Amino acid sequence: MSTIELSTIELMLKNLNGALKSRKLYPAGHPGILQPLEKAYQILIESLKIRQKIFIGKMKDVIVFEDNPIIDSIKNLGEVLLQMDRKALEGIIFEKGLSKLEWTNFFEILSLDAELKGQELQKAVSAKGIKYITLKSLPFGKRNIVEVYNNAIDIVKDAFAEVRAGRIPKTENVAGIVNEITDHVLEDHNAMIGLTMIKNYDDYLFNHSVNVGILSVSIGKTMGCSKEKLFALGIGGFLHDIGKTGVTEDIIRKPGGLSSEEWEKVKLHPVMGSKIIERMENINKIVPQIVFEHHIRYDHSGYPTKDGELNPLSMIITIADAYDALTTLRVYQKPYPPASAIKIMQNLSGKHFDPDTLKIFVNMFGVYPVGTMVRLRTNEVGIVIKVEQKYSDKPVVKLLFDSNGIKIDKPFDVDLTKYARGNGLQIVSPVDPIIKDIDVGSFMMQEAKSPNPQAH
Numbered sequence: 132m133s134t135i136e137l138s139t140i141e142l143m144l145k146n147l148n149g150a151l152k153s154r155k156l157y158p159a160g161h162p163g164i165l166q167p168l169e170k171a172y173q174i175l176i177e178s179l180k181i182r183q184k185i186f187i188g189k190m191k192d193v194i195v196f197e198d199n200p201i202i203d204s205i206k207n208l209g210e211v212l213l214q215m216d217r218k219a220l221e222g223i224i225f226e227k228g229l230s231k232l233e234w235t236n237f238f239e240i241l242s243l244d245a246e247l248k249g250q251e252l253q254k255a256v257s258a259k260g261i262k263y264i265t266l267k268s269l270p271f272g273k274r275n276i277v278e279v280y281n282n283a284i285d286i287v288k289d290a291f292a293e294v295r296a297g298r299i300p301k302t303e304n305v306a307g308i309v310n311e312i313t314d315h316v317l318e319d320h321n322a323m324i325g326l327t328m329i330k331n332y333d334d335y336l337f338n339h340s341v342n343v344g345i346l347s348v349s350i351g352k353t354m355g356c357s358k359e360k361l362f363a364l365g366i367g368g369f370l371h372d373i374g375k376t377g378v379t380e381d382i383i384r385k386p387g388g389l390s391s392e393e394w395e396k397v398k399l400h401p402v403m404g405s406k407i408i409e410r411m412e413n414i415n416k417i418v419p420q421i422v423f424e425h426h427i428r429y430d431h432s433g434y435p436t437k438d439g440e441l442n443p444l445s446m447i448i449t450i451a452d453a454y455d456a457l458t459t460l461r462v463y464q465k466p467y468p469p470a471s472a473i474k475i476m477q478n479l480s481g482k483h484f485d486p487d488t489l490k491i492f493v494n495m496f497g498v499y500p501v502g503t504m505v506r507l508r509t510n511e512v513g514i515v516i517k518v519e520q521k522y523s524d525k526p527v528v529k530l531l532f533d534s535n536g537i538k539i540d541k542p543f544d545v546d547l548t549k550y551a552r553g554n555g556l557q558i559v560s561p562v563d564p565i566i567k568d569i570d571v572g573s574f575m576m577q578e579a580k581s582p583n584p585q586a587h
């Protein structure tokens with residue numbers, strides 16, 4: 132890999148520092164600001180031709196580029212340090228694809244004298260459409276994924292309420308949480324997927340929407356989608372059923388047997404949804420398109436009718452939508468365990484689902500997906516909490532019952548990749564969690580709150 136000289140990054144930062152200093156003296160748009168800002172941007176873009184990502188960190192009063200401290204940071208980069216302090220930032224990541232407009236918008240936020248931290252800061256970043264710069268907050272600003280998940284439900288609920296009240300939802304609110312969720316998925320999609328096992332019967336529509344968003348972003352990540360596409364998948368997933376706001380609650384919950392008139396109404400929701408999303412500000416055109424297409428199957432059955440190819444992202448949403456619906460208790464359906472849901476879906480490969488995307492999804496999830504209760508050959512029973520794609524048949528299992536079926540006081544993790552076949556520690560079958568009186572959703576939530584780092 133080609134290297135970037137420390138002095139190059141130092142020069143970039145000195146120019147950024149100069150622009151920040153000038154911003155205190157001159158009004159926005161003054162050449163004293165624009166010139167160093169432009170110079171810094173040029174250096175950054177050149178460096179991003181060599182490296183996909185550039186990480187600038189702050190350790191106390193020293194700026195670091197990767198692991199290299201920049202000498203005399205206080206003297207030469209005082210403004211950068213000051214503003215990172217005010218925003219409680221421990222790092223800034225610049226990525227290939229960074230546009231001039233994003234850079235200018237980032238500068239505007241960084242130069243704000245106000246203390247803008249945590250979620251407020253993330254909101255400001257999303258509102259400005261900044262996707263190729265990630266601001267890493269100090270740990271106290273970081274939220275636990277359960278908090279993020281619950282906040283996502285609230286935000287989706289608000290968006291639906293806005294539409295019910297006859298208004299178009301604000302993009303910035305949804306965008307902020309989609310970015311946060313995407314960051315968590317990129318960091319560790321297993322933990323996030325675990326949370327999609329939370330199924331709330333009363334709040335089905337909102338839980339389902341958030342779950343579809345998380346699952347779609349996870350599939351997109353595994354497929355190597357760009358950040359822009361992941362973002363479209365997140366927003367599309369969260370809002371795929373927003374057109375259901377036009378359908379009354381009792382129709383949504385009606386057990387089976389809708390009248391043909393009711394059914395016609397339900398079938399309108401993808402079209403209605405895409406129309407609502409089209410009217411939201413700063414929304415990529417792909418989003419209304421995938422919402423429009425989310426009930427069109429691979430073989431073009433389903434609804435509404437459409438000639439021509441489907442967007443590959445729509446096929447991701449269709450898979451996430453079906454998986455979450457199958458694994459959830461509905462008025463007319465008992466929940467299928469994850470492994471059975473996957474089998475059902477595989478039988479519909481090439482009919483309902485795009486075979487290639489489905490294959491990727493199944494590989495990512497493994498034979499026993501996160502959230503599956505399993506029995507080991509030793510007769511011990513536990514729940515799958517992590518699946519590595521390379522070893523999808525050997526997940527990490529949290530053991531809850533010993534070989535005599537007795538509940539273990541302090542459940543612990545077993546990493547099945549560490550055991551060779553034949554010595555007993557392999558999965559023999561899935562177990563219905565109802566029989567063991569375990570609510571997988573609550574278990575996964577607890578797990579996310581206090582993950583046990585020890586695996587043996």
Ligand SMILES: [Fe+2]
Binds near residue numbers: 371372400425426
């Ligand atoms: Fe739908």
